[in-house]
Amino acid sequence: MKSCLYECEVMHARFSPRRHRFAYRIFLFALDLDELPELPRRIGLFGHNRRHLYALYESDFLPVDEPRHPVGPTPSASTRTAPGGLKGRVAAYLRDHGIDLADGTVLLVSLPRIAGYLFNPVSFYFCRDRDGRPLGAIAEVTNTFREMKPFFVPADPADAVRGVFRIRVPKQFYVSPYSDVDVAFDFHLRLPGDQIAIRIDDYVGEERTLTSTLAGPCRALTTGRLAWFTLKYPLLTLRVISLIHWHALLLWAKRVPWFAKAARAADQRDLYRPHSSLKPTPVPSAPSVS
Secondary structure, three states: OOOEEEEEEEEEEEOOOOOEEEEEEEEEEEEEHHHOOOHHHHOOOEEEOOOOOEEEOHHHOOOOOOOEEOOOOOOOHHHHOOOOHHHHHHHHHHHHOOOOOOOOEEEEEEOOEEOOEOOOOEEEEEEEOOOOOEEEEEEEEEOOOOOEEEEEEEEOHHHOOOOEEEEEEEOOOOOOOOOOOOOEEEEEEEOOOOEEEEEEEEEEOOEEEEEEEEEEEEEEOOHHHHHHHHHHOOOHHHHHHHHHHHHHHHHHHOOOOOOOHHHHHHHOOOEEOOOHHHOOOOOOOOOOOO
16 A cells, blocks of 8 residues: 555744744554545554544545635636545646646545544645656645645755655734734645655744644554554544643743734635634614614
């Protein structure tokens, strides 16, 4: 199988306005989307579009066939009619960015639902053509309000041999109350192989204010390995969301300035499944005068 696991260290380091750093260990699934129907027959504890201890529902990912906020001429006609489930949505999204997936492959690096609970701060889609050449990547960022925003990360033509994907792009998305929505994301991704190596930096102008890295070795996706990781990393998705809130509390204790999500509603753009704080409040009509 092309599908595997990665045992990783995640590190976050904030440089301003206060320094704050933490790291923790996790494991991630790296799933070839063409292998999804076969995986439940080969891997115990794993379900595809059905309940299991580890359950990947394709509807949980990349909802580009749904309305996008703010309401506009999206999704495109090609995206609305994308066939083939999740891989079809990936292909349609790439088409909208000038990339033809054709008979290529998509490797999803993420976590499925674990004991029914799902949370991924970011999922990655690494896309290659039929000959294995890198076409592009997608970084799908999810916040604690369950909003989702995909970012297209093109292959770097200067480093195509190693399969490097790189872009700096305005965020325009509420990820943390301690990071403004108008900073820039700088994505630096590499095609996963024996190792995975990912870095995402936040920039305010030319100042790097935050860096996040994900790195670790490949492990075989087997029933035995998955059972061992279940014991080693229990209820992992719940642990991830708990750590996010814990470190948010520590930043508050350090008196890092923060802002509410609704304070910058107009600057949060091109996202899916918007929270109620972004939905326009109806203006009451004036009472009629008789």
